[in-house]
Amino acid sequence: MKWFILAIPVLMILACQPENHKTALSEGGADPHSYANAAAAFVKHLDLDIAVDFEQQQIKGKASWTIDNSAGATELVFDDSKLNIEKVSLGADESSTTFSFGQEKEFIGKALKVAISADTRQVNIYYTTDKQASALQWLTPRQTAGKKHPYLFTQSESIAARSWIPCQDSPGIRFTYNARVRVPKELLALMSAENPTVKNDSGVYHFKQVHAIPSYLLALAVGDITFKAVDSRTGVYAEPSVLQKAVWEFADMGKMVTAAEKLYGPYRWGRYDLLVLPPSFPFGGMENPNLTFITPTIIAGDRSLVSIICHELAHSWSGNLVTNATWNDFWLNEGFTNYFERRIDEELYGKHEADMQAVFARHALDDAISDMGAGSKDTHLKTDYSGRNPDEGTNDIAYEKGYFFLRGIEAAVGREKFDAFLRSYFDAHAFQSLTTEQFLDYLNKNLIKGDGELEQKINVKAWVYGPGIPANIVAVGSERFKVIDGLLGRWRKTGQLTGLRKEIVSSNEKRYFISQLPADLTATEMSELDKEFHFTASNNTDVQLGWYTLAIRHHYTAADQRIRSYLIENGRMWHIIPLYKALLKTPEGTKTAKEIYKIARGNYHPMTYQAIDKLLK
Ligand code: BES
Numbered sequence: 001m002k003w004f005i006l007a008i009p010v011l012m013i014l015a016c017q018p019e020n021h022k023t024a025l026s027e028g029g030a031d032p033h034s035y036a037n038a039a040a041a042f043v044k045h046l047d048l049d050i051a052v053d054f055e056q057q058q059i060k061g062k063a064s065w066t067i068d069n070s071a072g073a074t075e076l077v078f079d080d081s082k083l084n085i086e087k088v089s090l091g092a093d094e095s096s097t098t099f100s101f102g103q104e105k106e107f108i109g110k111a112l113k114v115a116i117s118a119d120t121r122q123v124n125i126y127y128t129t130d131k132q133a134s135a136l137q138w139l140t141p142r143q144t145a146g147k148k149h150p151y152l153f154t155q156s157e158s159i160a161a162r163s164w165i166p167c168q169d170s171p172g173i174r175f176t177y178n179a180r181v182r183v184p185k186e187l188l189a190l191m192s193a194e195n196p197t198v199k200n201d202s203g204v205y206h207f208k209q210v211h212a213i214p215s216y217l218l219a220l221a222v223g224d225i226t227f228k229a230v231d232s233r234t235g236v237y238a239e240p241s242v243l244q245k246a247v248w249e250f251a252d253m254g255k256m257v258t259a260a261e262k263l264y265g266p267y268r269w270g271r272y273d274l275l276v277l278p279p280s281f282p283f284g285g286m287e288n289p290n291l292t293f294i295t296p297t298i299i300a301g302d303r304s305l306v307s308i309i310c311h312e313l314a315h316s317w318s319g320n321l322v323t324n325a326t327w328n329d330f331w332l333n334e335g336f337t338n339y340f341e342r343r344i345d346e347e348l349y350g351k352h353e354a355d356m357q358a359v360f361a362r363h364a365l366d367d368a369i370s371d372m373g374a375g376s377k378d379t380h381l382k383t384d385y386s387g388r389n390p391d392e393g394t395n396d397i398a399y400e401k402g403y404f405f406l407r408g409i410e411a412a413v414g415r416e417k418f419d420a421f422l423r424s425y426f427d428a429h430a431f432q433s434l435t436t437e438q439f440l441d442y443l444n445k446n447l448i449k450g451d452g453e454l455e456q457k458i459n460v461k462a463w464v465y466g467p468g469i470p471a472n473i474v475a476v477g478s479e480r481f482k483v484i485d486g487l488l489g490r491w492r493k494t495g496q497l498t499g500l501r502k503e504i505v506s507s508n509e510k511r512y513f514i515s516q517l518p519a520d521l522t523a524t525e526m527s528e529l530d531k532e533f534h535f536t537a538s539n540n541t542d543v544q545l546g547w548y549t550l551a552i553r554h555h556y557t558a559a560d561q562r563i564r565s566y567l568i569e570n571g572r573m574w575h576i577i578p579l580y581k582a583l584l585k586t587p588e589g590t591k592t593a594k595e596i597y598k599i600a601r602g603n604y605h606p607m608t609y610q611a612i613d614k615l616l617k
């Protein structure tokens with residue numbers, strides 16, 4: 001009985017803590033991509049006070065960190081990439097202290113070490129950002145839809161937050177934040193927090209993120225931005241000329257949130273809004289809390305690419321609520337999110353839709369593994385990217401091998417049981433960061449429960465710590481795609497294409513059809529296909545990516561102009577890099593790639609051009 005009586009006050013204290021800031025890392029784990037010594041002292045809250053200067057292309061201000069120093073450390077270590085640190089002081093009274101830097105390393109930057117004392121509770125850092133800050137893209141008016149005002153946005157994931165705010169830049173360390181941001185009066189500022197919906201006359205905006213988040217979810221956008229509600233808790237921010245189209249395209253947002261809640265419990269962040277960025281945005285979407293950032297290139301005019309919103313929304317549970325503790329656990333973010341995304345898809349758009357996504361997932365996984373080599377350690381779910389840029393780990397191992405691992409567990413225990421497990425997993429770890437090992441521990445205790453047969457069936461070790469594709473991967477298939485296989489076969493036999501466009505209609509169907517076209521296509525066949533389907537002129541970026549890759553491979557020059565403008569106008573990294581790679585396979589292609597890149601590079605985000613610089617050098 002005694003332990004029970006003793007446990008009551010402890011449980012009461014735990015229950016009263018609003019959100020648990022302690023993490024795998026503050027308890028002694030290690031993040032190879034951060035200098036922060038969280039075991040000694042770690043941050044809990046940020047008060048940010050910054051001004052955005054478009055002339056200097058610089059953010060200037062002060063980051064005041066409230067810290068937990070219960071261990072009595074004498075040094076607090078932050079991550080810093082190319083920041084200019086002007087002054088550091090301690091406490092509300094700003095008493096002076098000293099600071100020093102560690103050695104600068106490629107992509108991870110350097111340690112900023114601040115001398116503190118056992119009773120230090122606040123550290124204030126005055127700084128400015130560098131022109132080369134890897135998280136920041138400063139757009140000229142010409143690079144926006146409206147062409148009148150400049151625009152700034154951040155992209156912090158994976159380890160770029162340290163280039164615009166001095167922080168402990170590890171996903172295992174969480175903090176709440178308040179911010180005051182000064183911008184030119186004609187612009188609106190937005191963050192990954194509670195947001196304003198209209199501009200004010202002062203150009204000063206206040207933000208509050210009441211939930212503890214990791215640094216990679218810090219985000220800011222500044223531009224000529226307007227807002228329109230979709231329903232009572234969802235809405236869209238975009239430049240004025242894009243807003244109406246975007247609101248129409250994303251009309252299902254509210255339904256997506258409701259479907260997600262039905263699956264895995266309440267949406268805990270308050271509002272869920274989208275910000276449609278200019279086309280240089282380097283991703284399809286980025287799950288910044290309260291405000292998903294998305295590329296305008298998914299506005300196809302027919303709602304065909306909205307599953308990206310399901311994906312970013314799903315991160316409000318997998319990723320933002322329960323976070324990978326280090327980038328070596330990245331599959332916990334993206335594998336879970338792909339699984340969750342497709343469950344929302346299925347709920348809203350039917351099983352045939354989710355089935356098609358699953359087939360694409362299998363293709364993507366097979367491609368990733370054949371690129372990396374089936375025996376490569378990088379094909380384990382638990383990865384080791386220490387000494388390398390964690391962005392190299394953002395591949396289909398995390399996304400699709402992670403997805404198939406979860407599909408396998410679902411198949412082994414049944415959907416009902418797996419859903420209950422996932423829901424309890426999110427609840428039990430809300431606002432915490434987890435390592436792969438902590439997830440596996442939870443899986444063992446709550447689902448496998450010592451059942452040896454079940455453990456074998458799921459095959460955990462092979463999936464998480466083994467290479468390639470384990471034998472028990474679930475088989476996937478799509479009825480619609482089988483029909484397309486038949487149509488393809490018929491065409492190859494008869495040469496008869498006419499009418500096919502009436503049978504291959506949706507974006508997924510076209511994408512599949514293109515992916516299954518034979519390797520020995522002739523130029524005549526390419527132009528016959530184009531006549532039937534108008535692929536070259538398509539505005540659907542999934543179709544464009546597939547078709548343009550073929551066009552390059554088969555020297556189908558009728559697509560040259562469209563490929564060129566696609567590469568110049570679209571900055572979505574994972575939708576343009578494959579095309580540059582395809583071009584680089586031949587000497588003429590290389591010449592074309594270099595010539596296009598000369599014009600396009602200025603439109604790309606630092607992340608994007610750094611990746612393409614490497615390819616083209
Ligand atoms: N969080 C990722 C984007 C990301 C990953 C940024 C790693 C930086 C480093 C986001 O949720 C994502 O996965 N976006 C995809 C969406 C797709 C899988 C539906 C994208 O941008 O294509």
Ligand code: ZN
Pocket residue numbers: 311315333334337
């Ligand atoms: Zn994602």
